Amino acid sequence: MTDASATAARRPGEQPLAALGLSAPDLSPADASPHTFPEGGRWRTEIPSCEGPEALAVVLKEASRLDVPIHRISQGSGVWMLTDAEITEMVEATGERDIELCLFTGPRGTWDIGGSTRTDSRGGGLRARGHDAVAGCVEDAIRATELGVKCLLVADEGVLWTLHRAREAGIIPADTTLKVSALIGPVNPAAYAVYEQLGGDSINVPSDLTLDHLTEIRRVSAAPMDMYIEAPDDLGGYVRMYEVAELIRRGAPLYLKFGLSKAPGIYPYGAHMRDLTLSTARERVRRGRLALDLLARHGADGDMAPLGSRLPGKLNRFAIPS
Numbered sequence: 001m002t003d004a005s006a007t008a009a010r011r012p013g014e015q016p017l018a019a020l021g022l023s024a025p026d027l028s029p030a031d032a033s034p035h036t037f038p039e040g041g042r043w044r045t046e047i048p049s050c051e052g053p054e055a056l057a058v059v060l061k062e063a064s065r066l067d068v069p070i071h072r073i074s075q076g077s078g079v080w081m082l083t084d085a086e087i088t089e090m091v092e093a094t095g096e097r098d099i100e101l102c103l104f105t106g107p108r109g110t111w112d113i114g115g116s117t118r119t120d121s122r123g124g125g126l127r128a129r130g131h132d133a134v135a136g137c138v139e140d141a142i143r144a145t146e147l148g149v150k151c152l153l154v155a156d157e158g159v160l161w162t163l164h165r166a167r168e169a170g171i172i173p174a175d176t177t178l179k180v181s182a183l184i185g186p187v188n189p190a191a192y193a194v195y196e197q198l199g200g201d202s203i204n205v206p207s208d209l210t211l212d213h214l215t216e217i218r219r220v221s222a223a224p225m226d227m228y229i230e231a232p233d234d235l236g237g238y239v240r241m242y243e244v245a246e247l248i249r250r251g252a253p254l255y256l257k258f259g260l261s262k263a264p265g266i267y268p269y270g271a272h273m274r275d276l277t278l279s280t281a282r283e284r285v286r287r288g289r290l291a292l293d294l295l296a297r298h299g300a301d302g303d304m305a306p307l308g309s310r311l312p313g314k315l316n317r318f319a320i321p322s
Contacts, residue, residue, distance in 0.1 A: 009245040009300030031215045033252040035222040038313035041305025042252035044071035046226065047284050048259055051077050051269035053089040055281040060093065062285040068292065069307055072255065074102040074153060074179070077268040079140035084147060091148035098308035102151035102179050103144050105159065106137030126155040126183045134159055138166065145172045150310070155181040157198060164199025165320055177201040177312065182228065182235055187213070189220040193316070196223040201312040202255060207231040207238040214250040224312050226255040229291050237261035241291050245300035253305070258288035 017023060036042050047063070050056050050073045063070050073094060079087070087103070094101040108126040128134045137159045141152050150173070154160045160180065166172050182204035186192040195203050204226035205217070217225070227247060231238045239261060240247065248254055263280050266273050295301040 009249070009295075010298045011245075012242050012298065027249075031211070032249050033215070033218040035218060035253055036303075037224065037253040037305040037309060038311060039306050039309040041309070042303040043248045043254045043256055044224075044305045044309070045069055045288060046072040046074060046255045046257045047281075047288065048074045048228075048257055049076050049232075049266060049277075049284065050281055051075055051266060051277050052082060053086050053093070054274070055277050056090050056093055058278050058281045059285055060097065062282050063288075066285060066289040068285050068288045069304065070097075070099050070288075071305065071307065071309065072100040072102055072151065074104075074151075076104055076153075076266075078104045078106060078108075079144045079149075080106065080136070081268050081270075084143075087144065087147045087149065095148070100151050100177070100310040101149055102153050102177075103140075103149050104153040104155070104181075105140045105144075105163070107133040108155055126181065128156040128159050134162060138162060141166065141172055141176075145176055150175065151177045151179055151202075153179045153181055154200075155184050157184070157195070160195070160200060161198045161318075164317070167199070168320055175311070177310065179226065180204055182206060182226070182231075186217075189217045192217045192223070193221050196221050196315055197318040199317065201315065202226055204228075204257075206235070207240065208236055211243070211246055211250050214247065218251065221316075222253070222313070223315050224253045224255060225251050226257055227251065228257045228259040230259045230261055230287055232259050232263065232265070233261055234265055235259075241294055244291050244295055245298050248300070248303070252303075256288075256291060258284050258291060260284050260287060 047059050047070055050059050090101055107128060128137055141163055160178060163178055167174060167176050178199050179202040180195050180200045185205045186195055187206060192203060202224045207228040229240055229244060260280050260283055266277050269277055
């Protein structure tokens with residue numbers, strides 16, 4: 001790592017374009033996020049779609065080989081798709097390396113019998129349909145945290161608020177973090193602030209938000225933001241690697257998520273998808289190395305948050321009714 005920060009980064013192609021009379025407009029200091037993670041640093045890393053102990057082992061081995069620092073590893077199929085032994089193995093492996101493990105909670109609308117999710121409007125999307133679906137998410141949350149999982153991935157506003165209340169009531173540990181899924185991610189600053197108030201500790205925004213959108217969000221909320229630097233095809237397939245330094249400058253504190261486009265979906269995962277899951281897990285780490293190399297070439301690889309840091313800092317919450 002260099003001592004340069006994202007605020008002083010060299011922009012891609014800056015010097016040769018200036019020599020050709022094609023300089024870009026100066027960056028405005030007013031666009032920069034004033035926020036950092038509580039332990040310091042403006043960005044953390046995340047490897048998503050790590051669907052079980054075998055995929056986790058591949059990710060950890062490849063991260064060591066390519067020297068890719070990892071703050072968080074997340075899974076998308078759900079707690080219910082893992083046995084207790086598998087969850088325990090993942091908790092232990094990530095705990096040994098001080099990496100946060102995040103597992104998805106419960107049933108979601110795209111997998112149940114609701115027909116509206118298959119219409120052009122997608123209906124309620126991944127949200128938990130009915131009381132029983134919310135109950136399943138709570139069941140998953142309690143089971144996962146009892147096995148040592150410290151981060152839960154949520155795709156429903158009601159589930160988020162319920163788990164935040166459960167956290168405040170001591171039903172799940174107070175240091176559990178709640179991550180809002182990209183599949184319901186907010187697209188404006190008002191919505192982002194609402195997710196923070198509902199209990200979101202890390203909020204995944206869609207990867208098609210503009211740089212100005214990130215600045216708008218940062219004017220109302222300091223809650224950590226997650227963003228796919230390369231998004232899966234079902235989230236648009238966007239590749240924004242050359243913008244990484246500016247995404248950090250505008251969006252900090254920011255989790256850089258290293259996804260993978262042009263790859264089939266793997267949720268819900270099973271052994272029938274083993275080869276694809278392991279190969280894509282390995283390639284996500286390589287994509288992370290490519291993004292980090294870009295940051296280094298542009299003098300923007302400083303200001304990474306300390307490895308092992310995971311908490312979001314003090315955030316704004318709605319009052320919980322007594």
